[in-house]
Amino acid sequence: MEVQKEAQRIMTLSVWKMYHSRMQRGGLRLHRSLQLSLVMRSARELYLSAKVEAHEPEVPLPTGRSPDPRLHPPREAEAAAQAAPPDGEPPSPEPMDTQETPRAEETPSRCSPRPAKASRKRRSSSLSDSGDAGLVPSKKARLEEEEAEETPSEVPDRLQPPPAQAEGAFPNLARVLQRRFSGLLNCNPAAPPTAPPACEAKPACRPADSMLNVLVRAVVAF
Amino acid sequence: MKCFSRYLPYIFRPPNTILSSSCHTEADIISTVEFNHTGELLATGDKGGRVVIFQREQESKNQIHRRGEYNVYSTFQSHEPEFDYLKSLEIEEKINKIRWLPQQNAAYFLLSTNDKTVKLWKVSERDKRPEGYNLKDEEGRLRDPSTITTLRVPVLRPMDLMVEATPRRVFANAHTYHINSISVNSDYETYMSADDLRINLWNFEITNQSFNIVDIKPANMEELTEVITAAEFHPHHCNTFVYSSSKGTIRLCDMRASALCDRHTKFFEEPEDPSNRSFFSEIISSISDVKFSHSGRYIMTRDYLTVKVWDLNMENRPIETYQVHDYLRSKLCSLYENDCIFDKFECVWNGSDSVIMTGSYNNFFRMFDRNTKRDVTLEASRENSKPRAILKPRKVCVGGKRRKDEISVDSLDFSKKILHTAWHPSENIIAVAATNNLYIFQDKVN
Numbered sequence: 001m002e003v004q005k006e007a008q009r010i011m012t013l014s015v016w017k018m019y020h021s022r023m024q025r026g027g028l029r030l031h032r033s034l035q036l037s038l039v040m041r042s043a044r045e046l047y048l049s050a051k052v053e054a055h056e057p058e059v060p061l062p063t064g065r066s067p068d069p070r071l072h073p074p075r076e077a078e079a080a081a082q083a084a085p086p087d088g089e090p091p092s093p094e095p096m097d098t099q100e101t102p103r104a105e106e107t108p109s110r111c112s113p114r115p116a117k118a119s120r121k122r123r124s125s126s127l128s129d130s131g132d133a134g135l136v137p138s139k140k141a142r143l144e145e146e147e148a149e150e151t152p153s154e155v156p157d158r159l160q161p162p163p164a165q166a167e168g169a170f171p172n173l174a175r176v177l178q179r180r181f182s183g184l185l186n187c188n189p190a191a192p193p194t195a196p197p198a199c200e201a202k203p204a205c206r207p208a209d210s211m212l213n214v215l216v217r218a219v220v221a222f
Numbered sequence: 223m224k225c226f227s228r229y230l231p232y233i234f235r236p237p238n239t240i241l242s243s244s245c246h247t248e249a250d251i252i253s254t255v256e257f258n259h260t261g262e263l264l265a266t267g268d269k270g271g272r273v274v275i276f277q278r279e280q281e282s283k284n285q286i287h288r289r290g291e292y293n294v295y296s297t298f299q300s301h302e303p304e305f306d307y308l309k310s311l312e313i314e315e316k317i318n319k320i321r322w323l324p325q326q327n328a329a330y331f332l333l334s335t336n337d338k339t340v341k342l343w344k345v346s347e348r349d350k351r352p353e354g355y356n357l358k359d360e361e362g363r364l365r366d367p368s369t370i371t372t373l374r375v376p377v378l379r380p381m382d383l384m385v386e387a388t389p390r391r392v393f394a395n396a397h398t399y400h401i402n403s404i405s406v407n408s409d410y411e412t413y414m415s416a417d418d419l420r421i422n423l424w425n426f427e428i429t430n431q432s433f434n435i436v437d438i439k440p441a442n443m444e445e446l447t448e449v450i451t452a453a454e455f456h457p458h459h460c461n462t463f464v465y466s467s468s469k470g471t472i473r474l475c476d477m478r479a480s481a482l483c484d485r486h487t488k489f490f491e492e493p494e495d496p497s498n499r500s501f502f503s504e505i506i507s508s509i510s511d512v513k514f515s516h517s518g519r520y521i522m523t524r525d526y527l528t529v530k531v532w533d534l535n536m537e538n539r540p541i542e543t544y545q546v547h548d549y550l551r552s553k554l555c556s557l558y559e560n561d562c563i564f565d566k567f568e569c570v571w572n573g574s575d576s577v578i579m580t581g582s583y584n585n586f587f588r589m590f591d592r593n594t595k596r597d598v599t600l601e602a603s604r605e606n607s608k609p610r611a612i613l614k615p616r617k618v619c620v621g622g623k624r625r626k627d628e629i630s631v632d633s634l635d636f637s638k639k640i641l642h643t644a645w646h647p648s649e650n651i652i653a654v655a656a657t658n659n660l661y662i663f664q665d666k667v668n
Contacts, residue, residue, distance in 0.1 A: 010501070010555075010558075013558070013559060017561070025312050025314050026311070026312060026313065026314040026316075026337055026400070027309070027311035027312070029400060030399050030400070030418040030419070030446075030449055031418055031449045031451065031468055031508075032564060034446065034447075034448075034449060034468060035468070035504070035505050035508065035564065038504045038505065039501070039502065039504075039505065039558065042501055042504075043501075046501070
């Protein structure tokens with residue numbers, strides 16, 4: 001559980017950093033964006049593996065399941081990509097890590113070591129069954145409130161994350177991020193101190209795909 | 223070196239501290255430091271787009287034991303903020319790199335670059351001015367032709383020394399991504415500029431064209447896995463250059479092999495140590511700087527925690543690895559939160575390639591002696607900058623009982639970072655940029 005929370009916190013932080021980097025002078029930095037997306041991907045894989053590990057005894061493996069959803073991006077990923085300002089490069093509808101081979105061993109630095117037997121296969125059906133509304137789209141409309149929460153006290157004062165910026169030049173991206181990741185942000189007890197403005201009403205239905213794919217796709221769209 | 227027998231590889235004393243100010247703006251933050259080929263000049267660039275050049279004063283006969291100190295020689299605005307209307311992006315004026323050209327006449331030439339544009343500057347002295355024009359008076363106003371009754375030849379008379387910097391070339395519109403490196407070729411006719419995905423080769427005389435010699439941009443941007451982080455020409459072989467990547471690899475390319483050097487001649491990569499594998503392994507393995515040794519035999523790379531020396535003849539692992547601040551390995555998550563993990567430290571060789579230097583946090587910088595394998599941590603601070611004061615070695619306490627003069631890891635000030643340093647090409651004089659302050663240290667003179 002701690003592993004999941006830590007991974008979720010890292011993902012939230014990475015999304016926030018990616019959003020914030022768009023408002024910096026000089027525009028989006030390719031290297032920085034790449035590094036952030038790598039961390040997000042690692043956190044996502046860690047989170048999903050930990051989730052699968054936690055729910056493995058309860059949910060049987062579905063037979064003949066569909067291939068990795070990362071290979072089939074949903075349409076709203078392109079909407080998220082188009083929310084980003086054009087920079088002369090064509091937007092990328094596919095996730096960055098499509099071609100990457102999954103890493104066999106990965107141990108986070110300060111998080112607990114991942115279970116060795118965690119399967120790397122995506123099990124979206126099991127996740128939806130487990131009712132993890134933060135990751136898997138639910139068909140229920142939900143109203144959620146954004147609440148700023150304190151970062152863990154273990155982080156020294158010197159190393160506190162910087163305050164969030166006000167909604168800047170990319171309001172569309174901000175709304176997309178809020179709409180899609182509000183669940184993620186709310187589930188996280190260690191969200192950045194100044195969270196983005198209050199989100200809008202939740203969409204009613206979304207295709208069965210991990211929100212994290214959209215997350216990765218949105219930040220790659222530049 | 224006479225100081226090698228002591229504990230320190232060098233004993234440095236600061237002659238003075240230049241460009242110090244207690245309160246500073248973002249624009250004053252020094253972003254690059256570079257000695258010229260003789261060490262007579264030292265150039266700094268800052269976030270405000272300014273270049274400040276220091277010149278070493280001539281050693282006077284009266285003060286034999288006092289080495290020449292560096293004084294401000296010239297200051298000019300190299301780059302201004304610009305706006306890319308097509309992409310709705312502001313282009314920062316911050317000077318990313320300065321590189322000197324070898325001196326070929328009385329004037330000095332340097333290249334300075336921001337994220338998008340490289341400029342060639344000529345810095346020249348004027349200590350005489352012509353007087354006695356026929357058609358204009360001393361203030362430059364045109365004279366009434368009817369008052370001119372005689373003809374004379376203007377003569378050059380001495381004047382107060384004036385140093386003027388003029389932009390001789392502007393190399394623009396060649397980079398889609400942000401320029402991270404420039405490097406002058408040993409042929410002194412060409413240079414290269416590198417951004418995240420491409421490297422271009424320029425001729426100094428031609429500004430409207432450049433050759434693209436490396437292009438790692440994938441056809442589909444979603445397949446992007448690494449970017450170029452630094453590039454440099456070989457110091458003697460004008461056909462050879464190296465570039466480093468965000469994945470911790472270095473590629474050596476030979477321009478004689480093909481026009482487009484997408485296929486490397488040599489590929490330097492060290493297998494990852496599984497015991498050091500962590501959540502942020504990919505980030506900290508990104509190489510932030512690559513430098514050829516003066517001999518051209520070795521290359522040095524800097525990633526977040528280490529400095530590595532590679533032999534060009536051995537690609538599978540570095541020959542030397544130095545831990546800069548390994549105590550930060552357990553703090554990577556916190557350093558990710560405060561963005562320090564993205565800091566790009568540079569590294570430098572000394573003139574004889576026997577010592578390497580790089581920066582750290584808390585205004586610390588580290589030196590590693592390759593021969594004796596000794597290392598030292600020094601601090602660039604005002605307290606240490608009294609003239610004739612000797613820099614005391616510093617030590618970071620990683621655990622257990624902290625001694626009186628040690629500093630604990632948790633007490634380190636991560637806002638004080640030394641990213642840019644420079645070493646005089648032939649003498650033991652170092653320039654250390656600490657935020658908005660420039661410290662110049664010389665080794666002890668007996």
